[in-house]
Amino acid sequence: MPDSPDAHIDGSTVPWSSSNDFDLTVDGRSRRVRGSWLGETLLYVLRERLGLPGSKNACEQGECGSCSVLLDDVVVCSCLILAADAQGCTIRTVEGLSASGDAADVQDAMVRCGAVQCGFCTPGLVVAIYDLLRHSPDATDMEIRESLSGNLCRCTGYGRIFEAVREVQRGRSCARL
Amino acid sequence: MALAVPSTLDEAIDAVAGAPDAQLLAGGTDFCVQVSFGLRRPTGVVSLRRVDDLRGWSADSDTITIGASTTYTAMIEQLTGLLPALAGAARSVGSPQIRNMGTLGGNVATASPAGDTLPVLLGLDARVGLAGTTGRRSVALHDLVTGPKRTSMLPGEIIVDVTTRRPRGPQHFLKVGTRNAMVISIASAAVGIDPEAETVSCALGSVGPVPLRAPQAEAFAASEIDWAAMTASDSALARFGSLAASEASPIDDHRSSAAYRRAAVAVIAERGLRRCLRDAG
Numbered sequence: 001m002p003d004s005p006d007a008h009i010d011g012s013t014v015p016w017s018s019s020n021d022f023d024l025t026v027d028g029r030s031r032r033v034r035g036s037w038l039g040e041t042l043l044y045v046l047r048e049r050l051g052l053p054g055s056k057n058a059c060e061q062g063e064c065g066s067c068s069v070l071l072d073d074v075v076v077c078s079c080l081i082l083a084a085d086a087q088g089c090t091i092r093t094v095e096g097l098s099a100s101g102d103a104a105d106v107q108d109a110m111v112r113c114g115a116v117q118c119g120f121c122t123p124g125l126v127v128a129i130y131d132l133l134r135h136s137p138d139a140t141d142m143e144i145r146e147s148l149s150g151n152l153c154r155c156t157g158y159g160r161i162f163e164a165v166r167e168v169q170r171g172r173s174c175a176r177l
Numbered sequence: 178m179a180l181a182v183p184s185t186l187d188e189a190i191d192a193v194a195g196a197p198d199a200q201l202l203a204g205g206t207d208f209c210v211q212v213s214f215g216l217r218r219p220t221g222v223v224s225l226r227r228v229d230d231l232r233g234w235s236a237d238s239d240t241i242t243i244g245a246s247t248t249y250t251a252m253i254e255q256l257t258g259l260l261p262a263l264a265g266a267a268r269s270v271g272s273p274q275i276r277n278m279g280t281l282g283g284n285v286a287t288a289s290p291a292g293d294t295l296p297v298l299l300g301l302d303a304r305v306g307l308a309g310t311t312g313r314r315s316v317a318l319h320d321l322v323t324g325p326k327r328t329s330m331l332p333g334e335i336i337v338d339v340t341t342r343r344p345r346g347p348q349h350f351l352k353v354g355t356r357n358a359m360v361i362s363i364a365s366a367a368v369g370i371d372p373e374a375e376t377v378s379c380a381l382g383s384v385g386p387v388p389l390r391a392p393q394a395e396a397f398a399a400s401e402i403d404w405a406a407m408t409a410s411d412s413a414l415a416r417f418g419s420l421a422a423s424e425a426s427p428i429d430d431h432r433s434s435a436a437y438r439r440a441a442v443a444v445i446a447e448r449g450l451r452r453c454l455r456d457a458g
Contacts (some may be wrong), residue, residue, distance in 0.1 A: 014181045014182075014183045014188045014189075014191050014192040015181070016179045016180070016181045016192070016195075016196070016221070017179060017180050017181070017182075018178065018179040018180070037178065038178040038179070038180050038222070039178050039212045039218070039219060039222075041209055041212075041213055060210065060213045060214070061210040061213070061214075062206055062210065062271065062272075062274065062275050062278075063359055065272060065274055068274055074277045075273060075274055075277060076274050076277050076278050077274045077275070077278070079209065079213065080204075080205045080206050080209045080210070080275075080278055081205055081209065081278075082180070082202065082205065082209060082212075082222065082224070084180050085180065085182065085202065085205075085222075085224045085226055087182070088227075128273070128274075146273070146358070147273055149272050149273070149357070149358030149359060150271065150272020150273055150274045150275060150358065150359060151272075
């Protein structure tokens, strides 16, 4: 294994990088990550190195969905991605969705419907609900349940969360009229 | 730790050849957990994220070939018509987030007894396409998976694709777990019928060190089905389930007991065969 940065193995066409500094594209900005161990997950780097604590760290094994982000426009668990492997990808976090206003109605509906209690699962749910409703604006109850099955809530209960989704659907469908 | 991000299969083969201890990284749903929990401290990782040669699928009149990087979501969205049981198994994996990341090649390479696509693939006599510095080869899935999380892949080999025969009749995947989402199989079965050849396939997951076929149950069902009417007696269907259960070799572990797994296999194998006959009738 080469240990010098960007070394080439004899005859290999592929650069190996062991540089601990690299760039990520997060919420439309290029962000420099410095001094990272290359085994760090995207979740860890977002929270601990880039000052973006919106994505929550709970299970670190893809079970709870509280670290959900959009990677190249696809909803994923950021705890299951090596940050260094996300170089060149477009990353959108709950902070970015919030700042852009793209998920504003989702956030409002969750507050209005009482879908936020301790709030720990909320950022992941905002990302997952945002992703669901842009692909399936008229999602049925079963589709909502399946889409949110990877986001665990342990205190609010899912009834109010589902109600918030339906509230967003109602609001958007009125806006379409 | 060093990271290589090749963009072609040849580059990936080169990268692994130069670093035989390197870990191949596809969807990351297994590997990243091991790293985060301190169970693995990789010295090198070869990411397959940018290798387009591993994506996509193709079909001819007899076979279907699926690229190793095909995600569970892509299987659901693109293969439900051609391989409904595979799409069904894919839909039972994890959550949308997991299904957006996890890949078919990863499921095969991880070779977990509970890998949900494996019984479906085994029931379709799948072969796995491998590439390494010495060239390409194709290995039957049955020979590739040699034990729990063990395969006969050689150092430096990469899974390129998986080729199944094209189903000539219905196939169903059934799985038992504690809920419908985010659950690792306690027992699973992929049951299919070929009304033309008058054969039955029955492959089981999570009930042995490797996914396994139940040949006695298959032969019994094939002989008991009234292929003209697409029916079988209730007692024959129940016997089919019992035979499948007797061919399983489950263990007690933290997810379930051997006895429960055996009972579950009998139920889901029978139910799978009933669904196949219903679809074909």
